[in-house]
Amino acid sequence: MFFCKGTMKNAVSNYMVDLGNRFIIIKDVPCHKCDQCGEISYSGEVVAKIEETVNKLKEASTKVAIxxxxx
Ligand SMILES: [Zn+2]
Structure with a gap:
């Protein structure tokens, strides 16, 4: 993991998952964003919810889910 000297600030971002034949976009995901390099990190709780959401949407028939x- 890389650390620069920037400050991690609370922000929201759009998280995109490319499943090959399907594309999932999750909007307004809470994250921490570095004010210097723009690196984004998610808390374990948020990652768990993203995974849960992606697993649910994998069953959906839509090509693009937002x-x-x-x-
Ligand atoms: Zn940084």
Whole structure:
């Protein structure tokens, strides 16, 4: 893992998952963003919810799914 001297600030970002034949976009995902290099990191809790959401949407028949993180 790489650390620069920037400050990690609370932010929201759009998280995109490319499953090959399917594309999932999760909007407004809470994250920490470095004010210097722009690196984004997610808390374990957020990563767990992203995984859960992706697993649910894998079953959906839509090619592109766009959902809000809080939904
Ligand atoms: Zn940085």
């Amino acid at each position: 959902i809000n993180f809080a939904a």
